[in-house]
Amino acid sequence: LVGLVGHARAHVENVGAADALRDAAHANVFHVRPSMADEAYKMVRHCATIGQSRIAVLAEDNALGRAGLQAVNDAIAELKLPPVLGSAFVPANSTQVDAAAASLASLQPQVIIQAALFQTTAAAIQAMRKTGYVGLFMNYSVVGINPLFVALGKDIRGVVVSQVVPSPRSTSIAVVREYNAAIDNSDQTPTYESLEGFIAAKALAEGVRRTGRAFSVAALQRAFTGMTAYDVGGFRLNLRAGVRDSAWAIDLVTVTADGRVVR
Numbered sequence: 001l002v003g004l005v006g007h008a009r010a011h012v013e014n015v016g017a018a019d020a021l022r023d024a025a026h027a028n029v030f031h032v033r034p035s036m037a038d039e040a041y042k043m044v045r046h047c048a049t050i051g052q053s054r055i056a057v058l059a060e061d062n063a064l065g066r067a068g069l070q071a072v073n074d075a076i077a078e079l080k081l082p083p084v085l086g087s088a089f090v091p092a093n094s095t096q097v098d099a100a101a102a103s104l105a106s107l108q109p110q111v112i113i114q115a116a117l118f119q120t121t122a123a124a125i126q127a128m129r130k131t132g133y134v135g136l137f138m139n140y141s142v143v144g145i146n147p148l149f150v151a152l153g154k155d156i157r158g159v160v161v162s163q164v165v166p167s168p169r170s171t172s173i174a175v176v177r178e179y180n181a182a183i184d185n186s187d188q189t190p191t192y193e194s195l196e197g198f199i200a201a202k203a204l205a206e207g208v209r210r211t212g213r214a215f216s217v218a219a220l221q222r223a224f225t226g227m228t229a230y231d232v233g234g235f236r237l238n239l240r241a242g243v244r245d246s247a248w249a250i251d252l253v254t255v256t257a258d259g260r261v262v263r
Contacts, residue, residue: 019067030224030239032200034249036140039162040071040113042250043138044079046160047111052136053082056109058100058124060116061089068115068140085109093119101127111136118143122151125159136160138252146191149259157257162250166235167263168195175199175233202232203239 019035047055057072059065069087076083085107088100101124104112112128114121114137121143128137138160139148145163149156168190171177179198180190188194208215210223227239236249254262 019071028221030203030227032203032237032239033141033164033196036067036071036115037074039140039164039250040068040075041078042252043113043160043162044072044075044081046252047136047138048079048081052110054085054108054110055081056085056104056107056112057087058097058104058112058114058116059087059089060092060094060120062092064142065089065092065115068113072113072115090116090120090124093117095119095123097124097127100124101131101133104128105131105133109133109135111138113138113140114143115140116143118147118151122148122155125152126155129155138162141192141250144193145253145255145261146193149255154257156255156259158254160252160254163192163253164250165192165196165199167251167253167261168192173234175202175235178233199232199235199237203227203230203237206230206232 019037021029022031022035044055047053055072055076057069059069073084086104088103090097090100097120105128112124112133112135114124116124116139121139125137137158139162141162141164143161145161148159148161152159166173166176168176168179171180175198176195179195182198183190183194207220207223207227210226211219224239227237230237230239251263256262
């Protein structure tokens with residue numbers, strides 16, 4: 001997410017945001033990552049492919065959670081699947097999930113899609129498993145694989161997470177090689193989250209480069225607007241992507257009990 005703030009600053013974040021920010025009214029907001037609708041479509045289509053149509057949703061009670069639920073409902077309608085069995089909202093960044101877990105477990109879903117950050121997600125997975133639920137957990141990329149693994153440990157086994165950038169280990173991709181070289185002499189280990197930040201920073205730098213010497217916020221906005229097929233190094237960005245424009249860029253990965261990511 002790249003936003004032009006006020007008259008002199010650019011604000012850059014490698015985080016998910018509700019799809020309402022993709023509306024044309026937000027002309028100063030540019031998106032490095034695909035939409036929640038893209039992620040939801042990829043997850044729901046995978047459910048259809050493996051014959052899992054009994055889907056429930058657990059979401060944080062905030063704009064992001066509500067957008068995540070709406071994206072799932074829209075994807076289900078587009079793919080002409082049965083409607084969600086039900087949904088449950090929990091307080092944002094909270095571990096108060098027992099009532100929501102019991103409610104969803106009673107519906108006997110095959111898949112639970114979660115629109116929440118890692119703390120809530122981890123608590124929900126643990127609570128659902130205590131109810132005897134043995135189905136699939138799927139998560140938007142905003143959850144973050146690394147913090148989720150820290151929170152869950154070996155209980156992360158089999159959890160599916162949507163990813164919006166290449167694997168940080170895929171060094172056959174130029175931008176991933178560049179990223180790994182940049183952190184090689186640091187105390188960092190390669191992660192999806194920091195690779196996404198690296199890609200966002202490169203997009204910002206490219207926008208600044210394209211403005212030339214006559215730099216201004218208006219010039220930077222024009223530069224970003226023109227970056228609809230920017231090759232950041234073997235990975236293409238569309239900073240003006242709308243909803244459902246970038247599903248091609250999304251991978252669904254599974255995490256093993258020892259934290260390995262399996263695509």
